[in-house]
Amino acid sequence: MAAPLAQAYNPADPLGLSSGLNLLAFDNLTASGSDVEGRVAVGANAILSSYSINTKGFGALYSGNGLVVGGNLSFGNGSLWGNTLVGGNLTLGGGNAFENVSVGGNLNANGNWINANSISYAGQLSQVNPYQNPAPVQVAPGSVQTGIDFQAERVRTTSLSQTFDTLSNTGSVANVYGTLTLNANHNSLAVFDLNSTQLNGNVSLANLAADTTVLINVHGQSVDFGNHGYDNFASGRVLFNLPEATQVTFAGGITASFLAPLASFNSSNGVINGQVIVANWSGSTQVNDAAFAGAIAAVPEPETYAMLLAGLGTIGMVAKRRKKTA
Known part of the structure; x- marks a missing residue:
């Protein structure tokens, strides 16, 4: 598993955050029509539209995890570079783009094509395009961990x-x-x-x-x-x-x-x-x-x-x- 986005306090880093973590929200995040160039971590739920994370143009700015969401993620129209880890459910809109996405709960594609190199989920799968490639792979419950103790x-x-x-x-x-x-x-x-x-x-x-x-x-x-x-x-x-x-x-x-x-x-x-x-x-x-x-x-x-x-x-x-x- 990729290294967690937040780490123990390091005297060399006054805020005690891992490399490239630009935005840390302990509860909820709602954002649209913009971007975060580096990594993002959200403790509860996130709603994103027309949004990009972990890129300054094309390609991932940082390798490993780009977005970590402890709860549910609703994502429509945008690009999430690096690994996207969702502890809860993922609901998708059109125009989505990932590198790799792992979902600890249910994955609802709402009939949209999922643009990703790899897709995994641990709950239920619904409304996936019948020609989806690569096909989502079901993993064991509890196997998707965010790696961050938000509390x-x-x-x-x-x-x-x-x-x-x-x-x-x-x-x-x-x-x-x-x-x-x-x-x-x-x-x-x-x-x-x-x-x-x-x-x-x-x-x-x-x-x-x-x-x-x-x-x-x-x-x-x-x-x-x-x-x-x-x-x-x-x-x-x-x-x-x-x-x-x-x-x-x-x-x-x-x-x-x-x-x-x-x-x-x-x-x-x-x-x-x-x-x-x-x-x-x-x-x-x-x-x-x-x-x-x-x-x-x-x-x-x-x-x-x-x-x-x-x-x-x-x-x-x-x-x-x-x-x-x-």
């Missing part, structure tokens, strides 16, 4: 988000002629604390060193990124950490990654050059392959995540830490 990953990334939020500020914030200017002071790690209302206009980074990692902790349950400008955001070096957010709205273009493990991320258009970790994803924003490669110290050890598993249901009840001044 453990939710706990791990939630703890990671809370830990990043405790880091002391090393940068300064000023409003310069209507633009929120974040001054990194040439630090190797520039940490900023903002409240959600401060993100109501253009944002600019200033005084970055060649290797500066920018960590922007944003407080508030509802965060609207709007359609603003984001100047001097270096590829792979900027992370928005949203430890409290349950609703995030995005439209526009940005070069940054997002750590928002409690949030439903609603995107209407635009592009994100970075990695995204959310509870739910909905919308048509394109996600380009640009891994977060910043250096952030003072993170929990893996044993801490294991202990936190027992308290998953109480994460939302943890008292909010004292806010730091921006």
